Amino acid sequence: xxxxxEKNFNIAQIAESGQIFRFVETNAGEWLLxxxxxxxxxxxxxxxxPGAAGADCQKRTSVRFDCTQAEFDGFWRHYFDLDTDYEKxxxxxxxxxxxxxxxxxxADGIRILNQDPWEMLISFIIxxxxxxxxxxxxxxxxxxxxGRESAFPSPKELAGASLDELLECSLGYRAPYxxxxxxxxxxxxxxxxxxxxxxxxELRAQLLSIRGVGIKVANCIMLFGxxxxxxxxxxxxxxxxMDTYYDGEFDxxxxxxxxxxxxxxxxxxxxxxxxxxxx
DNA sequence: TGCCAGGCTTCAC
DNA sequence: GTGAAGCATGGC
Numbered sequence: 001x002x003x004x005x006e007k008n009f010n011i012a013q014i015a016e017s018g019q020i021f022r023f024v025e026t027n028a029g030e031w032l033l034x035x036x037x038x039x040x041x042x043x044x045x046x047x048x049x050p051g052a053a054g055a056d057c058q059k060r061t062s063v064r065f066d067c068t069q070a071e072f073d074g075f076w077r078h079y080f081d082l083d084t085d086y087e088k089x090x091x092x093x094x095x096x097x098x099x100x101x102x103x104x105x106x107a108d109g110i111r112i113l114n115q116d117p118w119e120m121l122i123s124f125i126i127x128x129x130x131x132x133x134x135x136x137x138x139x140x141x142x143x144x145x146x147g148r149e150s151a152f153p154s155p156k157e158l159a160g161a162s163l164d165e166l167l168e169c170s171l172g173y174r175a176p177y178x179x180x181x182x183x184x185x186x187x188x189x190x191x192x193x194x195x196x197x198x199x200x201x202e203l204r205a206q207l208l209s210i211r212g213v214g215i216k217v218a219n220c221i222m223l224f225g226x227x228x229x230x231x232x233x234x235x236x237x238x239x240x241x242m243d244t245y246y247d248g249e250f251d252x253x254x255x256x257x258x259x260x261x262x263x264x265x266x267x268x269x270x271x272x273x274x275x276x277x278x279x
Numbered sequence: 280t281g282c283c284a285g286g287c288t289t290c291a292c
Numbered sequence: 293g294t295g296a297a298g299c300a301t302g303g304c
Contacts, residue, residue, distance in 0.1 A: 018285060019285095124285080125287095127284090127285050127286085128284090128285080128286040128287060129283085129284055129285090129286055129287085129299085129300090129301095130284055130285080130286095130301080130302075130303095131283075131284040131285090131302075131303060131304085132284085132285070133284095133302080133303060133304090134284070134301075134302045134303060135284090135285080137302070137303090138301095138302090167300095170300085170301060170302065171300085171301090172299080172300030172301050172302090173287090173288095173298090173299050173300050173301090174287090174299095174300085175300090177287085211287090211288085212286095212287065212288085213287085214286055214287045214288085215286090215287095216285070216286060216287090217285085217286070217287080220285070233285070234285095235284095235285040235286080236283090236284075236285070236286085237285065238285085267285075271285095
């Protein structure tokens with residue numbers, strides 16, 4: 001068991017942040033995370049709803065990872081982006097920006113995870129016009145049906161699926177997109193791991209060449225699968241926020257190089273506000 | 280029951 | 293280049 005106490009690191013906020021879909025609280029304070037073919041159990045002291053009652057992530061709460069030191073150092077430390085100082089991002093937010101200031105107060109435990117490009121590609125193709133619970137359901141079905149021991153299916157495993165089998169995973173009109181993407185990645189036509197060497201604009205262009213990947217999904221894959229934190233995905237939530245609080249356009253230039261971090265704070269806060277409003 | 284969901288492709292114009 | 297229609301289905 002590895003115990004850490006880190007500022008700006010909140011498991012509940014990350015699990016609900018919309019960047020990961022296989023991260024659930026199985027019991028109070030006990031979390032199960034799937035990443036590719038890896039599995040991790042995490043224990044936390046606080047089980048509160050993210051952001052509720054003014055979560056204060058400035059204090060260092062205990063997070064315990066059920067893994068060896070070697071696994072933690074070799075994989076999870078980087079996965080959770082624990083070597084990055086998020087306080088410098090948070091301090092860049094001016095008090096005059098009321099919305100973002102409030103967002104940071106409620107979501108300052110979020111980190112941009114270093115997830116797998118393949119898993120992000122498929123997950124965010126699925127995400128279009130789906131609610132987050134519905135995305136989770138589809139991904140669960142894919143993993144159960146095509147992954148070994150419910151791991152996320154590899155390109156080769158998913159490329160072996162028929163269109164009818166994919167349709168059984170509640171993919172709807174996205175099924176042909178997944179079908180085609182899996183085959184082309186498995187065949188090496190889309191060399192998605194080599195794309196990690198491209199600059200942001202080149203990477204975005206490559207992702208946009210995949211059928212079913214538009215600008216928003218491409219930006220999500222960049223942000224969460226390639227850790228391009230300058231990427232700023234605009235979905236219906238972010239658009240609503242910009243329309244309501246920023247006269248239609250958020251000035252990403254102010255946060256040049258890391259606007260994607262701000263995007264996550266905004267997204268999390270907007271969803272939190274809605275969930276509390278209907279609670 | 281009806282509406283909306285971390286949008287994209289296609290097709291007019 | 294721009295804008296609107298059409299899209300499958302789960303979750304609330």
